[in-house]
Amino acid sequence: MTSKAPDGSVHDLNCLTIAELQQHAYTRMDKQTRDYYNEGADSGSTLQENLDAYKKYRIRPRVLRDVSKIDTTRDIFGFKSSVPIGVAPTAMQCLAHSDGELGTARASRKMAVPMGLSSFATTTLEDVADASAEIPNVLQLYLFEERAHSLKLIARAKKAGYKAVFLTVDTPILGRRNLEIRNQFKLPPHFKIANFAEEEEPALGDETTENSANQAKGRSKAKAGSTAGYTEGGKRVTPTGPITFHTHAANPTLCWENDIEWLKEVCCPEMEVWVKGIATAEDAILAVHHQVRGIVVSNHGGRQLNGALATLDALPEVVEAVRGQIPVHVDGGIRHGTDVFKALALGADFVWVGRPALWGLAYKGQEGVELMLRLLSDEFRLCMGLAGVTKMDRSGFVARL
Ligand SMILES: Cc1cc2nc3c(=O)[nH]c(=O)nc-3n(C[C@H](O)[C@H](O)[C@H](O)COP(=O)(O)O)c2cc1C
Ligand SMILES: CCCCC(=O)C(=O)O
Numbered sequence: 240m241t242s243k244a245p246d247g248s249v250h251d252l253n254c255l256t257i258a259e260l261q262q263h264a265y266t267r268m269d270k271q272t273r274d275y276y277n278e279g280a281d282s283g284s285t286l287q288e289n290l291d292a293y294k295k296y297r298i299r300p301r302v303l304r305d306v307s308k309i310d311t312t313r314d315i316f317g318f319k320s321s322v323p324i325g326v327a328p329t330a331m332q333c334l335a336h337s338d339g340e341l342g343t344a345r346a347s348r349k350m351a352v353p354m355g356l357s358s359f360a361t362t363t364l365e366d367v368a369d370a371s372a373e374i375p376n377v378l379q380l381y382l383f384e385e386r387a388h389s390l391k392l393i394a395r396a397k398k399a400g401y402k403a404v405f406l407t408v409d410t411p412i413l414g415r416r417n418l419e420i421r422n423q424f425k426l427p428p429h430f431k432i433a434n435f436a437e438e439e440e441p442a443l444g445d446e447t448t449e450n451s452a453n454q455a456k457g458r459s460k461a462k463a464g465s466t467a468g469y470t471e472g473g474k475r476v477t478p479t480g481p482i483t484f485h486t487h488a489a490n491p492t493l494c495w496e497n498d499i500e501w502l503k504e505v506c507c508p509e510m511e512v513w514v515k516g517i518a519t520a521e522d523a524i525l526a527v528h529h530q531v532r533g534i535v536v537s538n539h540g541g542r543q544l545n546g547a548l549a550t551l552d553a554l555p556e557v558v559e560a561v562r563g564q565i566p567v568h569v570d571g572g573i574r575h576g577t578d579v580f581k582a583l584a585l586g587a588d589f590v591w592v593g594r595p596a597l598w599g600l601a602y603k604g605q606e607g608v609e610l611m612l613r614l615l616s617d618e619f620r621l622c623m624g625l626a627g628v629t630k631m632d633r634s635g636f637v638a639r640l
Contacts, residue, residue, distance in 0.1 A: 248617070251610055254602065257574045257595050260611055264335075264598035271422045272334045276597045279541035280414035285549065286541025289572030292549035296581045296637045301627030309623050310630045311616065315589060316375035316402040316511070321351040322616045323631070324579055326608070327540075327570050327591035328355035328379035328405065333362070333430050335597050338604035343596055344370035346608035350616065355379050355405060355591065358392065359488065361426075363433045368399040375402040379515065381488045382406060382498055390505060392434060397509045404506055405535060406499070409516030413489045414543040499529045516543075518553040520560035523567075533566040540571055540593045551582060558586030558633075576618020580626065584636040 240252040254260050279286025313323035333339035340362035347354040355377040356367050378396045383389050503512050511532035526534050536557050538547045550571035569582050570591040582590050599607035
């Protein structure tokens with residue numbers, strides 16, 4: 240059911256808020272997918288605090304400031320994004336809807352906002368780049384211990400015209416996600432971790448089919464004598480059984496000196512290197528020191544270190560430490576246009592939303608992602624107008640309770 244608003248925009252009367260979108264999505268996903276998408280690490284307190292942090296701030300509305308022309312746009316990677324909101328990289332979007340990452344890419348294009356593509360997407364980075372057309376693409380990277388695999392991915396991303404890589408740095412070890420463990424989460428066999436589907440190694444993706452097929456052919460990673468593995472409790476663990484994407488996402492050896500310098504060498508100048516998952520002033524200063532091109536303040540949507548600061552609470556110290564030398568973005572818990580406003584007023588240059596895009600996909604595929612972006616954009620514009628702001632800057636518009 241739809242209705243036309245006085246300004247000509249069309250409302251989906253069944254879904255007027257992100258909270259309603261979440262409810263619709265809930266009934267459209269199977270339990271395994273729902274739990275995987277929605278859960279946080281351990282008790283989920285950081286996941287909750289990411290949301291609650293926004294409630295600690297109030298907007299200080301200014302009046303009599305002629306808000307007849309409001310400019311919500313923001314330049315990013317040489318592109319004018321319609322709003323300072325992008326779709327954060329989230330893995331395996333085909334679980335939500337058959338449109339998958341292509342649906343997200345097309346919706347992002349339609350709404351003129353950038354999209355981050357997960358390394359563990361169920362669509363290839365080339366297909367997503369095609370669907371995105373003029374929209375700048377960002378590839379989220381998990382840097383594998385075996386650099387050859389990362390190198391291949393980076394070369395493909397460059398060729399496909401990706402503008403930046405976001406190196407995820409909050410995942411040296413995978414957080415504990417109890418529902419994922421209980422459900423024995425697996426990617427169903429008809430989906431592929433697409434960017435690695437052609438590779439013999441790493442045998443990423445579905446543990447039961449792809450890997451058993453590899454093993455049957457006598458070329459499992461362990462048999463090939465590679466160095467696949469991870470470190471647990473100080474001990475080196477080399478998986479002898481099927482290799483899963485879980486063991487590859489987490490790279491405990493990641494560090495500034497070796498990896499950031501190397502990554503810059505292999506990505507630049509075609510692609511900018513950013514770090515995603517900074518949560519302290521100390522690391523923000525190191526990021527500037529190592530000359531990354533930008534920071535995403537993130538705690539992985541509360542899926543990694545439970546008990547970590549909410550991202551909005553970490554944002555001010557990062558902004559202060561960076562002193563405008565590089566852009567600071569933030570993600571985690573953004574569910575309202577007013578949240579976007581608050582994050583920007585506290586110094587973020589741009590925000591990214593994760594789960595709401597997955598809920599949009601689950602609700603109506605591409606159309607649902609468009610709806611999600613439209614809801615947030617409309618709310619953001621309305622918030623700016625009512626707060627007396629025609630172009631966002633960071634001064635004085637929010638107060639902490
Ligand atoms: C289901 C799911 C999968 C995710 N996959 C990735 C990923 O592959 N790489 C990554 O860097 N972050 C990943 N993230 C984290 C998001 O990029 C983002 O930081 C987070 O979702 C923001 O929080 P929000 O969901 O509250 O908006 C994932 C998050 C979710 C919920
Ligand atoms: C192995 C994890 C890959 C996807 C991810 O980052 C997440 O589920 O949070």
